[in-house]
Amino acid sequence: MNKNIGIAKIVIAIDGPAASGKSTTAKLLAKKLGYIYIDTGAMYRAFTLKVLSENLLEQLLGDESRLRQFVEHTDVRLTDTQVWLDGRDVTEQIRSNEVSKLVSKISALKAVREKLSAIQKKLGEAKGVVMDGRDIGTAIFPNAELKIYMMASARERAKRRYAELKAKNADIDVSLDALEAEIKQRDEEDMNRAVSPLRKADDAVVLDTSSLTIEEQVERIYRLALEKINS
Ligand code: CDP
Numbered sequence: 001m002n003k004n005i006g007i008a009k010i011v012i013a014i015d016g017p018a019a020s021g022k023s024t025t026a027k028l029l030a031k032k033l034g035y036i037y038i039d040t041g042a043m044y045r046a047f048t049l050k051v052l053s054e055n056l057l058e059q060l061l062g063d064e065s066r067l068r069q070f071v072e073h074t075d076v077r078l079t080d081t082q083v084w085l086d087g088r089d090v091t092e093q094i095r096s097n098e099v100s101k102l103v104s105k106i107s108a109l110k111a112v113r114e115k116l117s118a119i120q121k122k123l124g125e126a127k128g129v130v131m132d133g134r135d136i137g138t139a140i141f142p143n144a145e146l147k148i149y150m151m152a153s154a155r156e157r158a159k160r161r162y163a164e165l166k167a168k169n170a171d172i173d174v175s176l177d178a179l180e181a182e183i184k185q186r187d188e189e190d191m192n193r194a195v196s197p198l199r200k201a202d203d204a205v206v207l208d209t210s211s212l213t214i215e216e217q218v219e220r221i222y223r224l225a226l227e228k229i230n231s
Contacts, residue, residue: 008229009035009128011143012221013136016150017187017198018100019157021209021217022132025150028218030130033225038078038123040133040140043116044107045094046076046085051106052098064111071111076119097165097174101182104189107134113195134190137201145228147204148221154184156210 012029014022023039030037051057060067077084082091093099106112120140124131131140137147152160158180165172165179190198200206205224209217 009126010145010225010228011124011127011141012130012225013141013144013147013201013204014130014132014150014221015134015137015147015198015200015204017157017190018183019161020150020152021160021214022150024214025209025217025221026130026132028214029221029225032218032222033130034128036123036129038120038129038131039083040116040120040131040136041103042078042083042094043076043119044103044112045099046083046090047071047074047112047116048099048103048106049090049094050074050085052102057102057105060109061105067109067111071115074115076116078123095168097172097179097182100186104186104193108189108193108195110195117196134198135196137204138199139196142201146221146225147201148224149200149204149206150217151206151208152210154180154187158183 012026012035014026016022023041026039027037029035051060056070060070075084075086082089083094084090085094117135117140120131120133120136123129124141133140137144137149158176161183162174162176162179165174187198207217207220212220
């Protein structure tokens with residue numbers, strides 16, 4: 001480990017489309033650097049899980065004051081390896097495909113974004129963080145010392161997500177083609193929403209991971225991080 005890491009702490013922002021490998025990479029990178037990892041997608045997923053399980057979608061989309069009330073009364077927290085929704089551990093549940101299909105609609109809501117953005121900015125205040133999401137380099141930490149935009153072909157991303165879902169539940173009824181279509185649809189929604197859409201920050205380094213292993217991805221960003229830390 002680099003001897004200077006304990007001295008200089010930077011913010012590393014990793015953005016990119018669905019299933020591009022951000023979370024896995026960011027988690028390993030944070031460990032290697034002794035930094036905190038913040039999965040902002042998990043926060044939007046937790047909100048979405050609540051909307052789904054309480055069957056609130058119709059009500060919330062049509063009623064701004066009801067939405068504000070809902071947001072105010074929803075508590076989302078991240079601990080080291082877990083995601084908490086109103087005091088319950090929802091770490092596993094938020095990864096379901098039902099949540100993935102709805103999350104872009106919920107994350108496009110201004111009231112939801114305002115609440116989660118404020119939490120994320122606070123979490124990164126002390127630096128020494130790797131934060132991944134869609135708008136980290138553009139809206140949450142526009143001054144982050146290192147910004148990465150991770151991408152891969154939609155087919156490759158669908159294959160990865162398929163393997164992930166199958167590994168968790170071999171009987172799951174999902175096809176690769178359907179997953180690819182869902183991923184494209186989610187990117188479309190994330191890139192075209194009014195508030196903080198997904199886009200590459202002008203000063204982000206693009207990393208195409210289509211033919212990289214996780215270890216290679218981590219190593220590349222790690223080297224870039226060391227350059228920034230030591231500069
Ligand atoms: O892991 P995966 O790529 O499937 O997605 P995620 O990082 O868990 O994010 C899930 C969804 O949350 C995204 O599709 C976005 O709609 C939303 N999101 C966002 O709007 N802004 C962020 N900073 C992070 C996620």
